[in-house]
Amino acid sequence: MAPIGTLHYLVVAAALFVIGTIGVVTRRNVVIILMSIELILNAVNLNLVAFSRLWNLNGQIFSIFVITDAAAEAAVGLGILIAFFRNKETVNVDEVDLLKW
């Protein structure tokens, strides 16, 4: 049993990234899509912290900025979703269909 190294963290992060991407592409509920985007950003954080152990502290500082950004994005996202829900009474992306060519 090999000790847990950087590679293990990278594999977990890559898995999170793939799960998040699949979630964004396949899910129909906007809230779940937003959660999938959070998964992608968490994959980024995990990557950064794992690399940070290898190199220097820059990665951890970057990950703090990414966490802040994720919070801001979620706040604005839910705000826009509420404005949308007031007009359309749905959070399902299949019914987001006014604009198309």
Added chain:
Amino acid sequence: MPTSFFTGTDYALSLPMILLSLFGLGVLIIDLMLPAEWKRWNAITALIGLGFSTAAVMRIQLGHFADGRPLVGSFAYLSNVGGQVVGSVLMDGFSIYFFYLFLLGAAIAILMSAHYLEIEHEHHGEFYALILFSVVGMMCMASGYDLVLLFIGLELMAISTYVLVGFLRRDKRSNEAALKYLLLGAFSSGIFAYGLSLLYGLSGSTNLQVIAQALQRHYSANPKDPIAIVAMITTATGLLFKVAAVPFHQWAPDAYEGAPTSVTGYMSVAVKSAAWAMLLRIFLWGLYPLRPVYLPLLVFVSVATMTVGNFAALSQNNLKRLLAYSSISHVGYMLLGLIASDNITNKTGIQGILVYLLVYTFMNLGAFAVVTSLRRRDIIGDEIDDIAGLYSKAPTEAVLMLLFLLSLAGIPPLAGFYGKYFIFLSLIQTQHYVLASLAVLYAVLGLYYYMRIGSAMFMRPATDPEPVAISPGMQVALAVTAIGTVGIGILPEFFIRAAGWSLGIQQAGTSLLGFLR
């Protein structure tokens, strides 16, 4: 040497951004105290803020820039890597050029907005504050030399723009556009950040210069290093998404159509220029060693972008959507410049992109200003039918719109011609004859859909009797954009020189001191 955390140089370099942030906060506070009929003062405060910021940029250009060397702001902690002192802000001609571009785009967009927002009954101070904050983000994107600063700048700009797109809270189309833009934008930012984290892992630094050195070592040791390839592809995906290149363009027509028209204009010039600034900065500075790997990708993307943009624009009946597809096709032309030039052996293409973005700011904002003025009480005014017969109702506006459209199509002697000219010139200089011919053919196709609008304005009768009233702010916006479109076309020398100066191209007869003297 950055021995302290925040030096006088750092302060001077970030002064344009600090001023804009302060004015943005000021607008928010003043807005609380203004009665409803005085909301125009918010626009004026925001314009004053842009003016102060412009002055600060000029101060950098003329004062701190006297010997023509790029200035590197230290912002010490993040940048002091392994004994090598590298800054997180790179203030060179490139950054300064883009700073002026953003300030110009934001100022014209504010002039267009005041009356429009009154008609929509959504005249709030937050609008102007958000525009100022997004300009701060753009400035970070253009001058950032560090992944952290670039990412934060990108997000500051993007999050402000999501809110601006959804600013008409009671309009279903605006809600929907904001939701789509937010979901796809956040998704692409996530992919982009994943690429950045891999770049950090490869190099151990967040600085573009150190990353370029590390990638050079990786590439010469193993040209097919999978992690480097994945890092490059994810980063490129995020960047190409932001400039709306095919196959990552789907958000653009929806967001452009649903957004308030003045915001659409703002997005299509300033936000796009910022995305281009960051794309060029990352592709030409940070990822430069991987150029042989990303070049085929760019060729595919640019041909696909020109094809989809031009063909999809042919069948559009909504003005904003048509201009959205046309802006996608313009991105395709600009990508050709990046394919031809690498900014070391050949700089013509990059200079062409910079000139293109400048003339695009004038002509596209002008076209959107005309579309914005079609919005009247009870008339949404963004279909081609709504612009029909404009010549009989408002002859000056119709003629100006025709000028903007001809310039977008690239007809000399208007400004748009010089944007395309330099791109094609760089393609021929580097023997990309097939791409050059293809681009010229698509430019002909573009003339058709621009002239569809032209023929509707001049040949068809008006569908509604409602007159077109043009507010004073809109008159200023139209005058500035028209003078820019015609002026750059007739006297291009100064602007071409400015773009050359920003890339450090030595020009006979001028000092590097720049285009202001």
